[in-house]
Amino acid sequence: MALLVHLFCCLLGLGSWVAINGVWVELPLIVPNAPEGWELPSYLTLLIQFANIGPLVVTLTHKFQPGRLQEAPVIYLLLVVGITSCLLLTFLWQETSWVGASRRSTALLALIFFLALVDCTSSVTFLPYMSRLRPDYLTTYFIGEGLSGLMPALIAIGQGVGLVKCLPQNGTMGNETMTVTAQYQAAHFPVWGFFLFLTGMMGTSLVAFIVLNRLPMEQCQIQSVAEQWGVESPMMEDQAANRPGNTRGQRAKRRYTWGERVFIFLILAWVNALTNAVLPAVQTYSCMPYGGQIYHLAATLAAMANPLACGIAMYLPDRSLVSMGILVVTGTAIGCYIMSIAVLSPCPPLVHMIPGGAIIVLCWVLFVGILSYVKVIIGVILRDEGHSALVWCGAVVQLGSMLGALTMFPLVNVYDFFHSGDPCSNNCPL
Template sequence: MVLVVHILACLLGTGSWVAINGMWVELPLIVPRVPEGWYLPSYLTVLIQFANVGPLFVTLMHHFRPGRLSEPGTIYTIISLGALACVLLAFFWQETSVVGGTARSTALLVLLFFLSLVDCTSSVTFLPFMLRFRARYLTTYFVGEGLSGLVPGLVALAQGVGVARCVNGSLAGNASGPGLQVEYQPARFSVRLFFLFLGGMMGLCLAAFVLLNHLPAARQERAKERFRAQARVEAGSGLQAVVEERPMISPTESRRLSGYFGTGTYSWPQVAYIFLVLAWVNALTNAVLPAVQSYSCLPYGNSAYHLSATLAAMANPLACFIGMFLPNRWASWGLLPLGLLAAAGSGFGCYIMAMAVLSPCPPLLHSYAGVTLIVLCWVLFVGSLSYVKLMIGMILRDEGHSALVWCGAVVQLGSMLGALTMFPLVSVYSLFRSGDACTTRCPS
């Protein structure tokens, strides 16, 4: 293993979702200065769903016109587009124009759509590209993908986004009168600098991809993987070797499966099970629970909210990093550990959802036990389901290029279904009520 190739794979993974993750953490500074106000997060959710036209196009082209779409060319295009959009956002995010008699942040919304298109399409292009390298580099890629949420979150934390304190309303000159009020601290550096930082991260991602294609050390690792793949084919007798590994699958079924999906190692019910778990896990981690994070945490205080957000973001790359060193003993047990770990993570998610539903007066309010439980559940929720995604990625990697393309497509499908489910519940019907430790009063 070459350390520099691991670093490049990690940087490529970091660039996959760093732009949109950065937008989410910067919203508290952007929202007060745009005409859309707090409707902007809802618009961003809708734009991300429209941007799924990118992975849909790539998946259909791969299925109906295999080989017509250049994978490296597509990746070069989307990374360059993402870097350009971040730089343009730095200078034009506050520009408005009148649409239908109302001021709109047209430049911001258009550029956000392109950023969403870039990040959504990365799901069906970056993963298949990593198939060219040894299996361990795919784990490193997932570490980088986890860092795509952690890095902008830490930068936003250093910027001072969302940092608040409770002050006496009358002393602060608040029109609401006396009593404790939430006062947000000014940012340490501007939104423009933050967007330029995101552009720099996309630039690093582009440089990493160039080096993965042309650096001699990286090309050597790709050659090793091709040699191993050829040796595996020559060591067996085609599909018969696969059948010997999984005797419960008949040669006829194995041949039929390998002609359409993967190597035929898994039966169709098993394939459906893997993708169902993948869609469910991504719906929870990318859409359902993030939509209610503030409702589940803010009643316990701003420190609980920031701790849960930061530590949960750290749990993602940490789970993938641990996966680099743990032996894959679960693989010999079949797909059972996959379901058990997904069920455990879903259980932690149920507790988080229950606290969001009970907001602004959840149990154990104003106690260290309540803060500890909500933060711990967020960390275990993200960590366990991140490891599930890693397990599925490693399983599908062994099934070949087509399996990884469908992996990215199902990731986006699960995220889209989760977002479309939560959007009306949160933004239209307002089923969740917000609360904070300064102003919320609950019956004892």
């Protein structure tokens, strides 16, 4: 039974962000068919921020009408909306209509908004729902959340997204010098097939939640309603004591001071701003100067680092705030290196050398892995603080992500602070 519950929790976490992550990795195939062109990612960023109305409503409801909003019905609704939106995208993703004097991907943008609403709201519903289960199940949920980025990335690689073929062409203006241009290769299966895959992933998550929600709670629950209000259950403590990687039964639960809680929430906002918005906005700028293969390798291995870090957190949980601070400083320093490479694009250091590509791939893996570990540990800490703490955990995750996205949007899309290079020709000096 425990293994089944772990599986269902992982599949529930998979449905938390798989839809929007899938849209992001499919953009190289969507953009050529969209009238917005490469402005589409900026529209996607704004839609995700508008979708934060969902977490805001849920958080305010919990704040001013505690106990009125039950997570289970909201999760059912979110997953059904996600499945429906992905299925409609399968048929409508290329449909356009006139908006004023311009043609727009109205169906695509509208359905992406609903997917963003589902995924953003999952942060303040899925996490609080997990508070009724043992702490180790929360870590499994985070593994599934990490897989929500890895699975679409692997499918997109198999699809052949972003593969470039460099073709020689004669120079222009009478110049006989041979030039090389980039031509994106055709995908191995169409975009509608990818959206059908996302529909299946969301459907699997819904089935997992239906089964999880109907399981006898006494077989997988560690804390009762009384414990959520501060009264410990001895039977459940004994059950928890025998779990690997779980020290709840071995020592008294620590109570954090007000200042320590503020520190934890600030760290949570900062880490999510970096991992969900700031650095992803410049990933292409930091990797593409070293070649398309380096970009795909960095994106794939970084996505793998997320669930791996969650697995490590399950067996090596370190709740020390000092250790957490050291890890955050380390991850931030690595992020600063990645950002500096993006700023120097398309001619960063070691651009013509193999070590340059190897270093940027390693930096992306360490950056994602270290800060993913921190996010899981914070989730486990706040889980022990009760249901309300997990609600605010989800709200702060979305707040940090929103602030990061709003900071990067003008730098990338308005002021053109970053510059991309041609994947087939590099004119940087040796």
